[in-house]
Amino acid sequence: MDGHEARLTALKNLKASRNAQHIILKATENEICRLQKETSATTLQRGIQSLPDDLVREIFEAAFDLYGNEYGSESYPFKLSHVNRRFRAIALETPRIWTRLSNVLATDQLKYHIERSKSAGLTIAIRVNMLDDEYGCTVAEFLKITTALCSHWQNFEYIVGFPVRTEQEDYGYTHPALLDYPHLDLPRITRFLWQKRVYDESEDNLYLQTFFEFWNMPKLSDFEGLNVLMNPPLVVSNLASVTLDFNSEHISVWVLDDTLAALASSTRLTYLCITFAEISSSPLNFQVPPTLLKNLVSFRVKLLRYIDQRFILTFLSALKMPILTTISFTLNLTLKKREFHEVDFIQEIFHTSCNYPKLQNFAMDLTGLPQWNLVVTLGMLLPSLQEVTLRGIGLCPYAARLDAPVSWRLVRLRGFDRTSYETVCRMATTDPYLGSCKIDIPDERNLSMEAIHLLGDRLIHETCIS
Numbered sequence: 001m002d003g004h005e006a007r008l009t010a011l012k013n014l015k016a017s018r019n020a021q022h023i024i025l026k027a028t029e030n031e032i033c034r035l036q037k038e039t040s041a042t043t044l045q046r047g048i049q050s051l052p053d054d055l056v057r058e059i060f061e062a063a064f065d066l067y068g069n070e071y072g073s074e075s076y077p078f079k080l081s082h083v084n085r086r087f088r089a090i091a092l093e094t095p096r097i098w099t100r101l102s103n104v105l106a107t108d109q110l111k112y113h114i115e116r117s118k119s120a121g122l123t124i125a126i127r128v129n130m131l132d133d134e135y136g137c138t139v140a141e142f143l144k145i146t147t148a149l150c151s152h153w154q155n156f157e158y159i160v161g162f163p164v165r166t167e168q169e170d171y172g173y174t175h176p177a178l179l180d181y182p183h184l185d186l187p188r189i190t191r192f193l194w195q196k197r198v199y200d201e202s203e204d205n206l207y208l209q210t211f212f213e214f215w216n217m218p219k220l221s222d223f224e225g226l227n228v229l230m231n232p233p234l235v236v237s238n239l240a241s242v243t244l245d246f247n248s249e250h251i252s253v254w255v256l257d258d259t260l261a262a263l264a265s266s267t268r269l270t271y272l273c274i275t276f277a278e279i280s281s282s283p284l285n286f287q288v289p290p291t292l293l294k295n296l297v298s299f300r301v302k303l304l305r306y307i308d309q310r311f312i313l314t315f316l317s318a319l320k321m322p323i324l325t326t327i328s329f330t331l332n333l334t335l336k337k338r339e340f341h342e343v344d345f346i347q348e349i350f351h352t353s354c355n356y357p358k359l360q361n362f363a364m365d366l367t368g369l370p371q372w373n374l375v376v377t378l379g380m381l382l383p384s385l386q387e388v389t390l391r392g393i394g395l396c397p398y399a400a401r402l403d404a405p406v407s408w409r410l411v412r413l414r415g416f417d418r419t420s421y422e423t424v425c426r427m428a429t430t431d432p433y434l435g436s437c438k439i440d441i442p443d444e445r446n447l448s449m450e451a452i453h454l455l456g457d458r459l460i461h462e463t464c465i466s
Helices: 002-049 053-067 073-081 085-092 107-117 139-152 176-180 257-265 309-318 342-353 374-381 418-430 449-458
Strands: 100-102 122-128 153-160 191-196 222-226 241-252 271-279 298-305 326-333 361-367 387-391 410-414 438-441 459-461
Touching: 053 073, 053 085, 073 085, 073 100, 073 107, 100 107, 100 139, 107 139, 122 139, 139 153, 139 176, 271 309, 309 342, 326 342, 342 361, 342 374, 361 374, 374 387, 410 418, 418 438, 418 449, 438 449, 449 459
Parallel strands: 100 122, 122 153, 153 191, 191 222, 222 241, 241 271, 271 298, 298 326, 326 361, 361 387, 387 410, 410 438, 438 459
Antiparallel strands: none
16 A cells, blocks of 8 residues: 555656646747747848848849739839838849839839839830729820830730720720830830730720731740730741630620631740630531641640530630640539530540640649549540549549550549549559559548558659649
8 A cells, every 4th residue: 555655646746747847838838939929020130131132132033023013013122122221222223123114103103113124124014994003104105105115125014904995986905005106126025915804895996906916026925815816917936825815704706717827827836825704605607717736735725604615616626736745624614504514515625635646644623513433534535644633523423443544644633522532542542444653632631541551652742733
């Protein structure tokens, strides 16, 4: 009994000591948090102040590269200049952060930006009829100042909200001041963006000459358009990347013959992204001219809200892309059940992808799809792929087996529900036709311990998406 009592006493003392240490530890943690909070601002400031000027300048430029194309970013260099004297001195000698010129700026601010930008490449940003925008100068004033420096233009952005009208004429989505400069020599420009934001086909003036039709842009490589049609005279042979978004406020009819001819005439085009939304029903005899994009290697298609099945499939079937290696589809559709069979439509999309002999990477992002094992369907139609990326809830809710081997090296799953994650992983371990392809998921907590054990080193996490 004496020994037992001694052990109980020792246990009681140890617990009391542990509890006391917990109290001390908690008080210590609270004090650490308090002191960290009080000193963090000073520590950060001293840390930045200890950096050499060249490194601070690089930080300024990196932030500008991240956010410099956003509305309101024109004030970024001014805000830096008002932090302290050192920041001001460095900002004033960092030309790149002053290179965004916009009609949001007043004329005196515009001239100050130009002075500080020195000989750096300029971004010319014109915004017209945008809700809640505040403009520091008129488009005419802006162009009068900036066209004198057109040899320094590197990026051009024209974003228009509502149509432009005067008492004399309806200009559609082209500001009349732009028409005063039909011939500009732009030897440095590489990127061109034109967006018609609040687009209504009936409000556009398609008979008006395109304002940049005769601009000389020999180095233009990147074109981005929202509700903008292209034609061959607008395109230069250096164009490598094109993003076209046909996404109007109302149901629209898009005649893409000239746009496709323009894309075909750009012999260096390697990347194309097209978005369709609110597409009107096409006639039974609807046709799209065959279009050869002989150097295209990456193609992305986004289908949103209401689209016409005949239009999309006819469009896709018309494209000839002999060296295409990567294709990506995003579908987020609002469907009329009696007029649209989503599974049949997606299978037809798969069939069009079979026409690309060099295809290696296939990605599909689906929203609102009915219960369906997409892996099996894709394996049947495109067995020779190297990488497959699937995103969406309910894409593989039940197990199924392939009827032939596939050569896939990687299946990347994103945004799946837990059941679909588990189903694909079990298929990978039980279906010999899936071979030794690896399964990439964002978080193994989506899987049971049994599935993790069965997959072993075939389970990987968060590889880069092609």
